Amino acid sequence: MDELNTLSRALLDARHYETNQSAFIMPEDRPAFHLSPRVGWMNDPNGFSFYNGRYHLFYQYHPYDSHWGPMHWGHAVSSDLLHWEYLPAALAPDMPYDYGGCFSGTALTLPDGRHALMYTGVADKITRHGGRQQVQTQNLAFGDGLNYAKFPGNPVITAEDLPAGASDEHFRDPKLWQEPDGRYRCVIASRDNEGGGQVLLYESEDLVSWRLIRKAAENHNRLGLMWECPDLFRLDGQDVLLVSAQDMLPQGFEYHNGDGVFCLIGTFDPESGEFRERANQAVDYGIDFYAAQTILTPDGRRVMVGWLMNWDTCNQHYRNYPWFGQMSLPRELFFRDGVLCQRPIRELEQLRADRICYENVEIRGEKVSLPGVDGRQLDLELEVFPLDGPYQRFSVWFAQDEQFHTGVSFRPHESVLKIDRKFSGSRRAIIHQRRAKVAHENGAIRLRLILDRFSAEVFVNDGEKVMSLAVDTPVTADRISFFADGAVRLNVKASHLTK
Numbered sequence: 461m462d463e464l465n466t467l468s469r470a471l472l473d474a475r476h477y478e479t480n481q482s483a484f485i486m487p488e489d490r491p492a493f494h495l496s497p498r499v500g501w502m503n504d505p506n507g508f509s510f511y512n513g514r515y516h517l518f519y520q521y522h523p524y525d526s527h528w529g530p531m532h533w534g535h536a537v538s539s540d541l542l543h544w545e546y547l548p549a550a551l552a553p554d555m556p557y558d559y560g561g562c563f564s565g566t567a568l569t570l571p572d573g574r575h576a577l578m579y580t581g582v583a584d585k586i587t588r589h590g591g592r593q594q595v596q597t598q599n600l601a602f603g604d605g606l607n608y609a610k611f612p613g614n615p616v617i618t619a620e621d622l623p624a625g626a627s628d629e630h631f632r633d634p635k636l637w638q639e640p641d642g643r644y645r646c647v648i649a650s651r652d653n654e655g656g657g658q659v660l661l662y663e664s665e666d667l668v669s670w671r672l673i674r675k676a677a678e679n680h681n682r683l684g685l686m687w688e689c690p691d692l693f694r695l696d697g698q699d700v701l702l703v704s705a706q707d708m709l710p711q712g713f714e715y716h717n718g719d720g721v722f723c724l725i726g727t728f729d730p731e732s733g734e735f736r737e738r739a740n741q742a743v744d745y746g747i748d749f750y751a752a753q754t755i756l757t758p759d760g761r762r763v764m765v766g767w768l769m770n771w772d773t774c775n776q777h778y779r780n781y782p783w784f785g786q787m788s789l790p791r792e793l794f795f796r797d798g799v800l801c802q803r804p805i806r807e808l809e810q811l812r813a814d815r816i817c818y819e820n821v822e823i824r825g826e827k828v829s830l831p832g833v834d835g836r837q838l839d840l841e842l843e844v845f846p847l848d849g850p851y852q853r854f855s856v857w858f859a860q861d862e863q864f865h866t867g868v869s870f871r872p873h874e875s876v877l878k879i880d881r882k883f884s885g886s887r888r889a890i891i892h893q894r895r896a897k898v899a900h901e902n903g904a905i906r907l908r909l910i911l912d913r914f915s916a917e918v919f920v921n922d923g924e925k926v927m928s929l930a931v932d933t934p935v936t937a938d939r940i941s942f943f944a945d946g947a948v949r950l951n952v953k954a955s956h957l958t959k
């Protein structure tokens with residue numbers, strides 16, 4: 461696509477603004493290898509895809525403010541999912557069907573070589589009682605990896621394509637794919653009149669005319685209310701429906717995030733379009749992880765990325781932040797014993813600058829620091845074993861100085877791992893902790909912490925559970941220490957992560 465002059469004023473303004481304003485953000489004031497917005501606000505990952513030899517990651521984007529506003533699509537590319545290059549904003553809300561925002565969606569490479577984006581357009585309608593109500597429809601844009609033209613026939617899926625009892629106000633986040641026989645399909649999040657979430661499956665021969673196949677899955681008011689950002693894929697012989705749910709009720713130690721990502725695991729029948737659920741599980745047990753999308757990499761890995769933030773605390777920062785929001789580390793998904801597990805993408809190992817190892821460090825009731833194990837960009841692998849019988853608690857503190865620290869602690873007698881950012885510098889005492897039940901053998905546990913400047917992601921027992929959180933602490937707080945109430949033996953492998 462050549463014609464820059466077909467791009468709207470709104471998009472050109474956004475591109476002009478982001479080019480100018482992003483120049484004031486120093487690379488060292490951003491995460492090092494987690495994608496952050498070029499300027500302003502970022503939420504969901506969008507259009508995660510591999511196109512013309514590079515990974516493309518778009519994102520919900522409000523360039524003009526560090527708070528949510530009319531949604532654009534920001535755009536970045538990478539060849540390893542860790543070194544990101546910004547491209548100009550891809551979509552702006554500039555059409556009658558999307559002037560309220562270009563909401564989340566996905567991308568697909570078409571047989572003719574074009575890159576298709578499918579996204580939700582938000583507009584308003586006047587109701588019978590004279591009020592205003594949002595209407596969400598599904599739309600297409602086609603491009604070359606740099607510039608995208610909205611399809612003149614938009615919207616392609618509207619309220620007329622909804623099943624009875626489904627809301628036209630909550631109908632969003634299409635996940636688009638192509639079946640081996642050439643048919644296009646998408647799943648879209650929808651809300652029924654009872655307020656529950658459901659996932660609708662649609663089919664098309666040509667991307668333009670769509671027909672509803674059925675409700676692939678529905679909520680029945682369990683696992684939250686509205687479901688957002690569905691993703692459907694097959695992995696290790698299982699079908700997985702990934703969903704971001706709003707307003708989940710905790711069940712024991714599960715689903716504590718309120719708005720959080722979970723998955724249904726079961727069988728998707730491609731003919732009937734029904735998803736038969738065998739199990740469900742949370743996908744991240746931390747504070748900040750939402751709206752995840754996956755991709756199949758050229759070498760066959762299912763890689764997931766999510767928004768490393770949550771809707772409850774995301775508006776607590778001051779307006780003068782030049783950027784706000786970041787993506788999670790891309791994670792490889794796999795099954796172990798029927799459980800969906802995650803590990804950091806293996807490309808991360810190429811960022812390891814050194815390797816510092818300690819074996820059999822004995823910690824007995826005191827706080828221990830280990831020379832060389834420090835910093836805010838670190839891959840930290842820990843193996844903890846009980847020493848002289850059971851211990852009460854093991855903790856690791858990071859992003860630490862005299863004033864601040866964030867901690868991960870494990871209490872074997874409760875089998876509970878806790879993350880706590882109470883002392884991370886936040887001035888609001890909301891959502892600082894989260895707990896997860898984790899497996900261990902008499903207190904023996906493995907943890908891998910991936911620290912970037914403003915985040916920590918804790919992988920437990922080789923990816924069985926993950927706890928993610930954003931950390932707002934000044935980067936000068938870079939000490940790490942270990943503590944045991946009781947006695948533990950600790951093995952440590954640490955590598956600084958540099959680009």
Ligand code: FRU
Nearest residue numbers: 504520563564632633688751
């Ligand atoms: C999820 C979400 C999506 C929507 C987008 C709007 O975080 O609410 O459902 O498309 O964010 O920015």
